Amino acid sequence: MPSVVLDGDPVPASGELPAEALAGLGGRPFGFYVHVPFCVTRCGYCDFNTYTAAELGPGASRADYAATAIAEIRLARRVLGDADLPVRTVFFGGGTPTLLPAADLVAILRAIGEEFGLAADAEVTTEANPESIGPAALAELRAGGFTRVSLGMQSAREHVLTVLDRRHTPGRAAAAVAEARAAGFEHVSLDLIYGTPGESDDDWRASLDAAIAAGPDHVSAYSLIVEDGTRLAARIRRGELPMPDDDVAADRYAIADAALSAAGFSWYEVSNWAVEPAARCRHNLLYWTGGDWWGVGPGAHGHVGGTRWWNVKHPAAYAARLAAGDSPGHAREVLSARDRHVERLMLELRLDTGFPLAEVDPAARPAVARALGDGLLDPGAFRSGRAVLTLRGRLLADALVRDLT
Known part of the structure; x- marks a missing residue:
């Protein structure tokens, strides 16, 4: 089986x-x-x-x-x-x-x-x-x-x-x-x-x-x-x-x-x-920023071109797979375009360079306006077309990402 x-x-x-x-x-x-x-x-x-x-x-x-x-x-x-x-x-x-x-x-x-x-x-x-x-x-x-x-x-x-x-x-x-x-x-x-x-x-x-x-x-x-x-x-x-x-x-x-x-x-x-x-x-x-990497080792995660995988967790199982000439990969997922967009927003919004406003989903734009009004986004960066967190925004980053996705 x-x-x-x-x-x-x-x-x-x-x-x-x-x-x-x-x-x-x-x-x-x-x-x-x-x-x-x-x-x-x-x-x-x-x-x-x-x-x-x-x-x-x-x-x-x-x-x-x-x-x-x-x-x-x-x-x-x-x-x-x-x-x-x-x-x-x-x-x-x-x-x-x-x-x-x-x-x-x-x-x-x-x-x-x-x-x-x-x-x-x-x-x-x-x-x-x-x-x-x-x-x-x-x-x-x-x-x-x-x-x-x-x-x-x-x-x-x-x-x-x-x-x-x-x-x-x-x-x-x-x-x-x-x-x-x-x-x-x-x-x-x-x-x-x-x-x-x-x-x-x-x-x-x-x-x-x-x-x-x-x-x-x-x-x-x-x-x-x-x-x-x-x-x-x-x-x-x-x-x-x-x-x-x-x-x-x-x-x-x-x-x-x-x-x-x-x-x-x-x-x-x-x-x-x-x-x-x-x-x-x-x-x-x-x-x-969405690069590619190979994760080596028990439980390590890798990502290439929208496919993410993770290895078996125990070192003995990991070693046995490789000794047999097999991949130590346990499971993987192919990210949808929507998944990749959400992950990109979630990660890039945490950076000082922020996320391009033009790529925010139209349905989430009222939430962007609220975030700006609440002092979560930098006004200067906003005028330049980027959503960049203020100090207050960094404290509430996880909640803001939920609002924008």
């Missing part, structure tokens, strides 16, 4: 994509996302597809992971054919990519370059927990072609890190930024989380001050989301911790925008600030 795919259509064993997805291949920016699903421990708020050593079970290991990921890269080359596809961005995410030896990450990057070629100015990023990286590994990654590192700082307050189940000490992220700079990384990002139970406004300001003082050229700040099935959700359900408050989160966002703007950072996406255009995360911009 064939397996039942509950979310999407089956992916052929060959990984073959529809002909319409391949049309125009090479005319759109192309990148790779490499998912490394390993963590030392599972953070209480995290619902990503990650595994500790005890959770892996037989059939998968960190030691074999680079070879398995390279097998998928070679599969990608077969599926995408002979199209000239210089890779503009590569992003190693997780999990904790830097739990793998730096040599393994460099080998995966080298395989992408051998199969597809890297653009001369390719951006190559790895995420890292501050405690999982040090000077030697950073130097090896930089020498191997990595250009950017994104460090999960989250907070500068120890009691906040404890609630989040983060293992690093408050000062470790700043030290890791300095080590990355010494290794030759021009672009270093810090990730922060606001709205953690027990965090005060002063705690959040201290985290922002510490992040800015560390000297990154990019900061991401995300509101804590309580995901079902996580340890954090269970603690809140039992009454051990309070549920994060939306109004508090809005205040924290405004505090972040003010502090980062005063320090010379400019927002370019609702949750992201950079000191200059060159410091923006080009890989994420590829996602947000």
